[in-house]
Amino acid sequence: MIDETDTTDAFGLVKKIDGNTWELSDDYKPGMRVPGRIFVSENLMHGLDRKTLDQVANVATLPGIQKYSMAMPDAHLGYGFPIGGVAAFDKEEGVISPGGVGFDINCGVRLIRTNLREEDVRPRMKELMSKIFSEIPSGVGSKSRIRASDSELDDAFIYGSRWAVEAGYGVEGDIEHCEGSGHIEGADPAQVSDKARKRGKPQFGTLGSGNHFLEIQYVDKIYDHDIASTFGLEEGQVTIMIHCGSRGAGHQICTDHLRVLSQAVKKYGIDLPDKQLACAPAQSNEAQNYFKAMACGANYAWANRQVITHWTREVFEDFFRKDMDDLGMDLVYDVAHNVAKLEEHRIDGKKKEVYVHRKGATRAFPPGHHDVPSAYRAVGQPVLIPGSMGTASYVLHGTEAAMDISFGSACHGAGRVMSRSHAKHEFFGEDIMKSLEEQGITVKATHPSVIAEEAPGVYKSSSEVVDVVHNVGIAKKVARVLPIGVAKG
Amino acid sequence: MPVPIPDKGYEYFEHTADAKFRAYGMTLEEAFQNAAVAMLNVMIDTSNISNEVSEKIELTSEDLDGLAVDWLSELLYLFEVERVVFGKFKIDNITEHDGDYSLSAIAYGELLDLSQHKFDTEVKAVTYNELKVEETTDGWVVQVVVDT
Numbered sequence: 001m002i003d004e005t006d007t008t009d010a011f012g013l014v015k016k017i018d019g020n021t022w023e024l025s026d027d028y029k030p031g032m033r034v035p036g037r038i039f040v041s042e043n044l045m046h047g048l049d050r051k052t053l054d055q056v057a058n059v060a061t062l063p064g065i066q067k068y069s070m071a072m073p074d075a076h077l078g079y080g081f082p083i084g085g086v087a088a089f090d091k092e093e094g095v096i097s098p099g100g101v102g103f104d105i106n107c108g109v110r111l112i113r114t115n116l117r118e119e120d121v122r123p124r125m126k127e128l129m130s131k132i133f134s135e136i137p138s139g140v141g142s143k144s145r146i147r148a149s150d151s152e153l154d155d156a157f158i159y160g161s162r163w164a165v166e167a168g169y170g171v172e173g174d175i176e177h178c179e180g181s182g183h184i185e186g187a188d189p190a191q192v193s194d195k196a197r198k199r200g201k202p203q204f205g206t207l208g209s210g211n212h213f214l215e216i217q218y219v220d221k222i223y224d225h226d227i228a229s230t231f232g233l234e235e236g237q238v239t240i241m242i243h244c245g246s247r248g249a250g251h252q253i254c255t256d257h258l259r260v261l262s263q264a265v266k267k268y269g270i271d272l273p274d275k276q277l278a279c280a281p282a283q284s285n286e287a288q289n290y291f292k293a294m295a296c297g298a299n300y301a302w303a304n305r306q307v308i309t310h311w312t313r314e315v316f317e318d319f320f321r322k323d324m325d326d327l328g329m330d331l332v333y334d335v336a337h338n339v340a341k342l343e344e345h346r347i348d349g350k351k352k353e354v355y356v357h358r359k360g361a362t363r364a365f366p367p368g369h370h371d372v373p374s375a376y377r378a379v380g381q382p383v384l385i386p387g388s389m390g391t392a393s394y395v396l397h398g399t400e401a402a403m404d405i406s407f408g409s410a411c412h413g414a415g416r417v418m419s420r421s422h423a424k425h426e427f428f429g430e431d432i433m434k435s436l437e438e439q440g441i442t443v444k445a446t447h448p449s450v451i452a453e454e455a456p457g458v459y460k461s462s463s464e465v466v467d468v469v470h471n472v473g474i475a476k477k478v479a480r481v482l483p484i485g486v487a488k489g
Numbered sequence: 490m491p492v493p494i495p496d497k498g499y500e501y502f503e504h505t506a507d508a509k510f511r512a513y514g515m516t517l518e519e520a521f522q523n524a525a526v527a528m529l530n531v532m533i534d535t536s537n538i539s540n541e542v543s544e545k546i547e548l549t550s551e552d553l554d555g556l557a558v559d560w561l562s563e564l565l566y567l568f569e570v571e572r573v574v575f576g577k578f579k580i581d582n583i584t585e586h587d588g589d590y591s592l593s594a595i596a597y598g599e600l601l602d603l604s605q606h607k608f609d610t611e612v613k614a615v616t617y618n619e620l621k622v623e624e625t626t627d628g629w630v631v632q633v634v635v636d637t
Contacts, residue, residue, distance in 0.1 A: 003503040049505065077505045079618030079634055103614035103636045140532065140608035141572065141601050198570045209611040210637060248569050251614045251636075255562050262617060263551060275554070275617035416506050420610050420637060449609050489611075 001421060006050040013053055014038060014045065020073075020468045029057040031271065036060055037068035039406070039472050041464065044073060047417065055082040058273040062087070064094025064282070066347050066354055070406055072361050073468035074415030074460060078102070080276035083360035083416075086409045088345060089282060091353040095270070096287040097279035098261060098294070100357030101340050103254040105297030107212075107245030108336040109362075109384045109412075110178075110305050111395065111481075112312070113231075115328035116238040116320070118218035122484055124319075125442040128216065129485040131315045132444070136214060136308055138207035138489035139446035146204045146307065153201055157189045160299030161334075164306035169205075171324075174306060176373045178334040179363055179381075182302040184341065187295035192249075193256045196293075200249025200300055205307035209446075209489030211413075211454055212244040214312065215386075216485035217393065223477040227379045227397050231332055233479050240329075241393060241481070242308050243386050245338065246301035253297045257290040282355055291340065291355075298339055305334060332395075333373075333382035335362045337412035345407055356407050364398040364410040364475040372398070383475040387462035388414045389443070389454045390436045392482055394466045396475035410475040411465055418458035427455040436486075445488040454488065498523035508610065509619065509634045513627075517553075518580040520622075520629035521560055521592070525578045528561050528615075528635055532568075533608050538576025540597040549591045553622040556583070556590045557631055561615040564596060572601040610637045 014022040014036075022045060024036030036056040040048065052075055059081055060069035066088045075084030080099025089095050121128065137144055148156065155163040161175045161182025175182050207214060219237045222228045233239070246253075261278040264286040270279065280286040309331065313324045320327060340357045347354070365372050365381040372381045380398035387393045391414070402408045418426065429448025432455045436443050445451050470477045498519070499512040510527040514520030529535050544567055550556040567573055575598035583592045613636040621632040 001501050001503060079507060079616040079636065083506060103616075139603070140611045141569075141603055141606070195566055195570070199566065209608070210613075252566065255558075255614050258617065259555065259558070262555065275620060278617065419504050419506075419508075421501060421508070422503065424609070447607055449607075453610060 008050045009046060010048040010050055010053055011045055013050065020472050024053055024056055026060065031061040031273065032057055034060050034065050034068050036071065038071045038075065039468060040073050040075065041468050044460065044464065044468065048075065049077050052077050052082045056085065058277060059085060059087050061273055062089065062095050062097065062277060062279060063270065064090040066090060072409065072411035073465045074411040074413055076415050076417065078359065080274060081357065081359040084411060085359045086357065086361045086406060088354035088356045088407045091282055091342065091355065094282050094355060095279035096282050096291055096340060096355050097277055097357065098254050098258050098290060099277040100359050101294060102338045102359050103251045104245040104338055105250035105254060105294055106301035106336040107338045108301060108305065108334060109241060109243045109386050110309065110334035111332040111384050112240040112309060113233060113328060113330055113332050114238045118236050118238060118484065121216065121238050122440065125216070125485045128319055129442045129444045129487060131319060132214060132312065133487045135311050135315050136207060136487065137205065138487060140209050140489070142206050143202045144205045148201050148204055153197060154189045156300055156303040157192060157296035158187050158299065159183055160302035161306050164303040169307045169310035174309065174331045177331040178302055179336055180371065182334065183299045184295040186292055187299050188292035189296055191289045191293035192253060192296050196249050196252035196256065199252050200247065203247040203249065204304055205311060206247060207244045207308065207489050208247055209450060212489055213389065214308070214487045215241045215483045217241055217481040217483050219479050220482045221480040223479065227478045230376060230379050231382055231395065231478065232330060233395065239481055240312055241386060242305055244305060244308070246297040247304060249300045250297035253293045257293055260286055261290060294340060298336060302334065333384060335384050337362050345403065358409055360412045361409045362412045363408055364402045365408050366398045366400040366403055383410050385411060385462065385466055386413050388456050388459035389486055389488065390439065390441050390456045390483060391462050392480050394462065394477060395479045395481065396469065397478050398475055399473055402474040405472065406474045410469045414459035414462040414465055416458055417460055420453040423453045423455055423458045424449060427452040427457065441483050442485040450488055499527035504634060507634050508637050511630055511632045513630055515628040517583050517629045520631045521557065521580050521583065522578045524557065524561060524631040524633060525564055528612060529575055531610055531612050531635060531637065533574060533606060535576035538574055539599045540577060541599045542573050544571065544573060544596045546594045546596060549589050551589060553590055554617065554620050556592055557620065557622050557633065558615045558617060560592055561633065565612060565614065573598045574601050574606055612637055
């Protein structure tokens, strides 16, 4: 293993704007069209790899970028965009880039509430987690119990959550409680290759592997009682969090279109500092075809999380001998954190349509926004920020400030600081499992090494990251949830 | 890149979120073969994978970078859809014709058996980030970052 980490302290390369906001000057790298904006605490800035700053600068060179190339507090090295990267591009003069979305299109998180109390569930966690783990396929190579037909796959690509609910995997209320009602308009399955279809068909309702998980949690702290109650959350209550994406379908869609766009770059004469930022003018056929396929991938992911939700409810119904209504198992919300969307934002005092790319970043829309479900419109969108395995996750709410500061975006998680291979040398899965058990957390995984590579020590502290989001004001803390059971691929 | 070639033909680099490797070969074909072994070993120890199944792979791409991405992406696709865990690769040749590059290869492995195969990190996809296919004084080098 060769370590090329650039140990230059990022601190000296940026200008402090205020306690948690830093500017990367537009002369940091040739070709930057706008400066970079990085939202981190002083402590997090010291830990930032210089290459992550380079990636922020690379994004700033793309045509039509608006205001700033941004990095959220959980930023770390990615490919193309940094993870935690947010950028908006003019609808006409800008570009669309799969490098600003990633391979796991609409990787995202959802939170389900219950009427159960922590003390009802904790004594039976081992049994419950075994049931979850056997009913919800996870891990490399796992397959779904569903064999989708071609027309069902098309419907999932076009309608997302709605397809899953109409096929019997959920209830009507689930649709409204998803970002964008669980789908992106304009999806066209004709732009999805046979290969992507073949990968997607057997994978509905599968978690996948890596950092994806299904967690049983309880609400241990409320920061804002009024808003928590609007979201249906109270202290001591059991919640379920699901983190996964579009599986092989999304990976293949990105692979296929990246290929096309890497050639389009030459055709349109776009100079790129990183080939993974391959892109095309937003209104070109190449970019629009990618967008139509990406929407299919995003919709697939919402359908995927919906199917997993349904099976989770079935496990709970069977286990607690009550139906989902008696258990109060409503979907609180579902957010996408790898996606590009056409949105309206106010830029230099004027309303403008832009393609907002969020790569490892969560949308965080304010009170009153028409895209926030009616039940939450008075308080803003629920913003779900999962912690690493065994650590706290947070529920926040969107703010008007985020619309001015970050194109209505916040961070998406804790943010990795250590590579998977390094983690496997540093930690033993069995030790991590034992220490989590000691903290009262039941872990089920295909085998111990997947636990080692996701050990809590390989991530930044989720509370530190969330505090920056809260203090910058791009989302405000509502509740903290702690895990009691984790299923990992 | 005056780097001594490691015995196994590839080496890994530290990368926070993903996996980065450099594969070497006296010939371009050998470097591509070693890149495949390097990628598969991110997922699973390939040393015990048998040759019971084989897949013929033929690809054409607009440039060498694209060919490297297509080659490795094809292996990920076949792993998922044909459910074959590959361990060995034989690239017959990589040829250039009118600026396009073609590859003809056979990948060997065994059928996926979740009760037998213990996977580490899933490789989701092959990126263009820091991608390099270069001829050096010692042969060829293929550098790849894969999304995990």
